[in-house]
Amino acid sequence: MPPILEARNISKEYVLGRNTRRSDNFREALMRSLKKPFRARRKQEESSPKNFWALRDVSFDVQQGETLGVIGRNGAGKSTLLKIASRITDPTEGFMKLRGRLASLLEVGTGFHPELTGRENIFLNGAILGMRRSEIMSKFD
Numbered sequence: 001m002p003p004i005l006e007a008r009n010i011s012k013e014y015v016l017g018r019n020t021r022r023s024d025n026f027r028e029a030l031m032r033s034l035k036k037p038f039r040a041r042r043k044q045e046e047s048s049p050k051n052f053w054a055l056r057d058v059s060f061d062v063q064q065g066e067t068l069g070v071i072g073r074n075g076a077g078k079s080t081l082l083k084i085a086s087r088i089t090d091p092t093e094g095f096m097k098l099r100g101r102l103a104s105l106l107e108v109g110t111g112f113h114p115e116l117t118g119r120e121n122i123f124l125n126g127a128i129l130g131m132r133r134s135e136i137m138s139k140f141d
Contacts, residue, residue, distance in 0.1 A: 002099065003061035005068070005085070009094035010058040012080050017049045054080040055091075101129055 055077045062068050070078045083089045084096055112121050126136035 001064065004064050004099045005060075005062035005102070006097040007058060007060050007085075007094070008096075010055055010081070010084060010091045010096060011053065011093040012055045012077070012084065012089070013092040014052045014054060015049045016052050055084075057094075059094075 058077075058081065060068075070081060072078050080089070084091050085098070085102055113124065116124065122140065123133070123136055127133075
């Protein structure tokens with residue numbers, strides 16, 4: 001039987017220090033260009049982008065019925081791996097194949113809306129995971 005989660009040679013590279021502003025409105029862009037001559041000049045090497053590999057060549061399989069826990073130090077790539085598995089971000093290299101549904105807890109409190117009741121949050125998160133109302137009701141207790 002094929003694994004329900006198959007990760008092969010997963011790598012993720014981030015470029016640090018690169019200007020990634022995309023949502024500037026006209027006013028923000030104008031103000032930034034007007035302030036530019038008054039800013040302190042940095043050395044070229046301080047402002048140049050740097051590459052950072054959060055993950056390098058990670059491979060594993062998860063068989064049906066198995067549970068996977070990801071542990072490690074801060075900065076070890078745990079959240080990056082879960083974001084790739086959850087399809088929040090794409091890997092720079094490699095691939096991840098998922099057969100079925102995946103639920104990953106990325107941060108404590110993620111997915112909980114503070115203005116909803118606990119019951120309403122359960123139904124909302126079940127719907128996000130693709131569950132039908134009847135399926136949520138059957139597992140509610």
